[in-house]
Amino acid sequence: MDTKLLAVDYPVLNIFWTMLELFLWILWFFLLFKIISDIFRSHDLSGWGKAGWLILVIFLPLIGILVYLIARGQSMGMRDIEQAQQADAAVRAYIRDAAGTPAAGTPDGGGRSHVEDLARLADLRDRGAISDEEYQKAKDKLLV
Template structure:
């Protein structure tokens, strides 16, 4: 019975791990580029089609060009989407508190129930 280290040396294992990591990173970059591309509202359909063809036909060059030309703006667009999501959550919590306050003023719920609803809305 042969030892596994004799059949597959440590440096080959490290090389395989590096290649696998680069392969995963490559697909991550493709997903980032396609995700950003199709979420953009400022590009026309033709521009999206052109970038898509470039990313599929010449993937290495396409991803590099997309990152070079749009890299700074990817982060800005993501932050704007995140801020919109957070403000939506804030408005939802505020609406729940306002509804609970209305119910308290109408006498439908008591102060303990109002405080519980308020804590629940703020916990989101």
């Protein structure tokens, strides 16, 4: 095929419009799935409310998405923030549990970690308050 023929058949402006249409389709699908997940995640809607919004979004997609974003967009953002905070708290709790360090203010550790205890032991040993043998025994107790 001749390259001149291809350039004439599909000019640069058509490539731009095709890319714009593709972007808008992807954006629309992203919003559709985001809104459907938000409908099911919402605790302040009844079952009939969820069904109504779902029917509106599916059968009148463009109008339904715009109306949903106008009517419930702000609360949708709040639910996203709340879910992110819950996920962050869950990750922090998992890391704290996996690391074996108690949370600050808990009765089993008062918020001190093994690293802080080992640093205090090393400081006592360096000042000569405890011997190397006592340091090793205390260190073994901490790490068990």
